[in-house]
Amino acid sequence: MKLRFWGVRGSFAMCGREVLRYGGNTTSIELVAASGTRLLIDLGTGATELAKLLMQGEFGRGQGELPILLSHTHLDHIQGLPFFTPFFVKGNRIRIVGADPPGLSLQATLQNQLAPHYSPLNGLENLAAGVSIDTIVPGSTFTLGEFEVETALVPHGNMWTTAFRVTADGKVVTFLSDVEYPEPEAPLPEALHLARHADLLIHDAMHSDDDYQLRRGWGHSPARAAISVAEKAAVRRLALFHHSPDATDAMIDETVWRARAETKIELFAAAEGSYLEV
Amino acid sequence: MKITFWGVRGSYPVPGAATVRYGGQTSCVEIRTESGGCLIVDAGTGLRALGQKLSREGGVPRQFHVLLSHVHWDHIQGLPFFEPAYIPGNRIAVYALLTAADELDQVIGGITRHEFFPMPLERVPAQFQFIEVKPTVAMDIEDFHVLPIALNHPYGAVGYRVDADGTSVAYVADTAPFHEVLHKQHFLCGLEPLSHEDLAALAAMRAGLVAALRGVDTVVYDTHFLPEEYKRFPHYGHSTPDQALEICAEAGVRTLVLYHHAPSHSDDQMDEVAERYRQLGKAQGIEVVTSQEGMTLMVGAQEPR
Numbered sequence A: 001m002k003l004r005f006w007g008v009r010g011s012f013a014m015c016g017r018e019v020l021r022y023g024g025n026t027t028s029i030e031l032v033a034a035s036g037t038r039l040l041i042d043l044g045t046g047a048t049e050l051a052k053l054l055m056q057g058e059f060g061r062g063q064g065e066l067p068i069l070l071s072h073t074h075l076d077h078i079q080g081l082p083f084f085t086p087f088f089v090k091g092n093r094i095r096i097v098g099a100d101p102p103g104l105s106l107q108a109t110l111q112n113q114l115a116p117h118y119s120p121l122n123g124l125e126n127l128a129a130g131v132s133i134d135t136i137v138p139g140s141t142f143t144l145g146e147f148e149v150e151t152a153l154v155p156h157g158n159m160w161t162t163a164f165r166v167t168a169d170g171k172v173v174t175f176l177s178d179v180e181y182p183e184p185e186a187p188l189p190e191a192l193h194l195a196r197h198a199d200l201l202i203h204d205a206m207h208s209d210d211d212y213q214l215r216r217g218w219g220h221s222p223a224r225a226a227i228s229v230a231e232k233a234a235v236r237r238l239a240l241f242h243h244s245p246d247a248t249d250a251m252i253d254e255t256v257w258r259a260r261a262e263t264k265i266e267l268f269a270a271a272e273g274s275y276l277e278v
Numbered sequence B: 001m002k003i004t005f006w007g008v009r010g011s012y013p014v015p016g017a018a019t020v021r022y023g024g025q026t027s028c029v030e031i032r033t034e035s036g037g038c039l040i041v042d043a044g045t046g047l048r049a050l051g052q053k054l055s056r057e058g059g060v061p062r063q064f065h066v067l068l069s070h071v072h073w074d075h076i077q078g079l080p081f082f083e084p085a086y087i088p089g090n091r092i093a094v095y096a097l098l099t100a101a102d103e104l105d106q107v108i109g110g111i112t113r114h115e116f117f118p119m120p121l122e123r124v125p126a127q128f129q130f131i132e133v134k135p136t137v138a139m140d141i142e143d144f145h146v147l148p149i150a151l152n153h154p155y156g157a158v159g160y161r162v163d164a165d166g167t168s169v170a171y172v173a174d175t176a177p178f179h180e181v182l183h184k185q186h187f188l189c190g191l192e193p194l195s196h197e198d199l200a201a202l203a204a205m206r207a208g209l210v211a212a213l214r215g216v217d218t219v220v221y222d223t224h225f226l227p228e229e230y231k232r233f234p235h236y237g238h239s240t241p242d243q244a245l246e247i248c249a250e251a252g253v254r255t256l257v258l259y260h261h262a263p264s265h266s267d268d269q270m271d272e273v274a275e276r277y278r279q280l281g282k283a284q285g286i287e288v289v290t291s292q293e294g295m296t297l298m299v300g301a302q303e304p305r
């Protein structure tokens, strides 16, 4: 399985020279199985960059097929939806798969994102590709093409996020972003279960340890929470993810050095760029 | 008066190496008088950096005024990231056109409901106030005399002419031109035939805009598309620099500022656009400036820039 980070930034798309190496686009991750089939996680602004690549191939001809997992509907995870050009080509088959936000349906939430006052698209029904929205119950396991997906609900401030364990080609990627445990060094059992022996764990590490003291309860993790999950679940590699918009490239480098000094787990900070072999 | 550009991009923010010079953040400008009066126009993602600067200026509690052209995402997305909203005692007045069925606080506050954002607007420490604007009905806001102008954009938008310090600046975004599409309250998937009433409405809107811009020193205009792009998407609600030049020439404007750049336009492409339209403007006696994030322009300056 190959993986490419198209957006690694949390909360807000950050522009400028200080963030060029890690990238400023918000959350979007592409997984590609050995056979070439794809799975996308989240539709942050990073998805608009992937869209350009997809449109050069079968999606440009209306013959593309793509399942998209949504972790939750905070803006930085759906911001790219109205600008994801494969939606505008008739014939493409795109499925959005995610849990209902508290007290609402996923369908109604995305419909509201495209409401006439917010967007000239004026509703999901005007996306030429015809989008199907499948609501899942977190905790369930299902298959999307060649990808086997195990899910769990994890706390995210006043919301919940769906975390994913994706298996393909005998490799495992676990996505645990936008999560805050009651204690950073005591991750919840459902998170550990999802991350068990993963080849790659992608974990929320939005805050530096100092920063975290000021942001407790806001729904994000410090790097040491990510390390704690990685160690307890005995993962092979850890990607620190969902970087703060205020974190410059130099600051992220420093977070990585400090984190490496704290653990034997192989780790790196997720960066927009080329395909990685899982 | 001076105007500073905090976000010049249209549609959505575009980080990356290809946009570092012109900037990737969406619509937001700051207008300042000589005595320090401050008006913010549009609350796109550029508002975040402006909010950080305003916080550093201090002076708590403060009253802020934010004029919105309309409530498409690229013009309001910065609001939840506006630092002064998190400072108790601050007051933030938001001015907007009532375009959809809901109330303004429902629509604008709606982007901070729990499914979209962790902190709802009605719970932030600062006090928000929402004020409906009506085209042609002028408002006096601190030192500024503000005239809202009807524009041609899906579900409506307004531009603003702002007079202060004996000079004037206008903000004209987002708008389509006025010859082949009339945006109303429904979805357009392409050009629709225009009735006599539609043509009359377009002519009236165009005349209203030209009249409002008459003699304005500096006009910031939605020039999202290049002419060849506009031909493919005439129903998207945006203009070209040529269409902006035509309006500005008729209104006798001194300086036209190209604004709301398409996300696909790279810095190198924007350099070409800037040079081409600088020349075209010069031939018509209009100074054409291409906006860049972080740029400040003096309004009403006597010397050529």
Ligand SMILES: [Zn+2]
Pocket (backbone or CB within 6 Å): A010, A011, A027, A074, A076, A077, A178, A242
């Ligand atoms: Zn997030």
Ligand SMILES: [Zn+2]
Pocket (backbone or CB within 6 Å): B010, B011, B027, B072, B074, B075, B174, B260
């Ligand atoms: Zn716009």
Ligand SMILES: [Zn+2]
Pocket (backbone or CB within 6 Å): B070, B072, B153, B174, B237
């Ligand atoms: Zn718009």
